[in-house]
Amino acid sequence: MRRGGDSGAEANEAAFRVARGATGRRRVVATLGSFHGRTMGALAATGLEKYRKGVLGLGSDVVHVPFGDLRAAEAALSEGAAAFILETVQSMGGALMPPAGYLEGLRRLCDSTGAFLVFDEVQTGLGRLGAPSAAQAFGVTPDLQTFAKGLGSGVPIGALLASPKAAAGVKVGDLGSTFGGGPLACAAAEATLAEVAGRKLWEHVAAMEALIRETFTMPGLTRIQGRGLLLGLVLDRPAKDVQKALVAKGVLTGTSEEANILRLLPPLTVSAEEVAELRGALADVLAGAAVPA
Template identity: 55%
Template sequence: DPAALEAELAPGDVAAVIAEPVQGVAGAVALSDPFLAALRELTRRHGALLVFDEVQCGMGRSGSPFVAQACGVTPDLLTTAKGLAGGFPAGALLVGDALAGGLARGDLGSTFGGGPMACALIEATLDAIEDGDLLANVRARGEQIRATCVTGPVTAIGGRGLLAGLRTTRPAKAVQAELLARGFLTGTSGDPHVLRLLPPLVVTEAQVSALAGALAEIPA
């Protein structure tokens, strides 16, 4: 609600607003592009920084490198991890020019930061995404999931790309167990009727078709 957000920001005592463009644990709830644009405008107007948490939805999972690029909204800060190094422990804070100018080399240093293996794996992951044209695959498979997997106990699918929230008529845990018995790993969420689906960026058309077939076998 942009109006409610403006009421919170109007006093001018908010330093930053942190938003997860696709709220993963909540059930793959995607914030709309107009809302994110309004969030950017309001934070600028009231002197607050805008931080995007793309730890779960970034690194190509939305079909773009980051949701910020897909929605055309540039935050002041963006966090990324998880997929950043293909699952190896690594994280990064991306900083816009306006803030980066105030940082001297070493200001954000860490005795656990900049590990050679982590950095090599980050580079390898970026190369794999680009060389394999994986963003195109994410977009295609995301569309396929939404076109074919509203079946059986699934009534709707939210999220973006390959961060999908499958809304179920039955408790998500029950559907999760049925899928596991058929060889499919899925996750639950904070919403007891939303199943989280986060397949790898290399998931194939045949694998998504198999998932749709498995869902169709599960009673609604």
């Protein structure tokens, strides 16, 4: 089943509705450090307190467990859950990777407890990880996948993909929104998918990741984490100061919930020359910025 919407938050809430309808259960398990959107249902699953602070009415049917902790996941799922949702690579967490065996373990736990496994691929999908999707990057198949952001190349869109089992009980009219699945958004998504798949941009993404890891060796940068072109540069100083200095040089980067991690999410078409430009600007900034005592 494919369902159109206007945003990632909407796609995630549709996933919750499908999972709850199929299982007859209320509980959703999510991970600490995750971001799933700002609408009420998606915000309830978001595991970052700064977005939830002061928001009333989020309910008690979503529980959070530490990312990467299979024992905590097993305990939460054993109490009867409709779904387990996660970002396979936590973007706002600083491009935090799942521990080895974690996703496979979640797949087994969901199978044994009857819960649906949901991959929020709003940031990881469409080639971002060096594969068509996170499911393909890690070799683990979820029951539900959500997509948005790059799917429309700037045109607002969200999408939910559901397995036959998950979608079996969904009827016409159960899911929908005023502009969800409209012709403009769908045309943008169709063109984007044709470009990404036709050019196999995930292969270029993997090549650019390799180039970054090979050439970004400089004082002040301690390590690189993440996958594909969703990368976290772990610095020896606050990332916000470095980000501001890079903006002054005409280079846009992101920060994360981890103070010392600078996030990279460049376009999938970023060139080797642009990677070199980023490297030079970052090296200059790190060489000139004082390391805090």
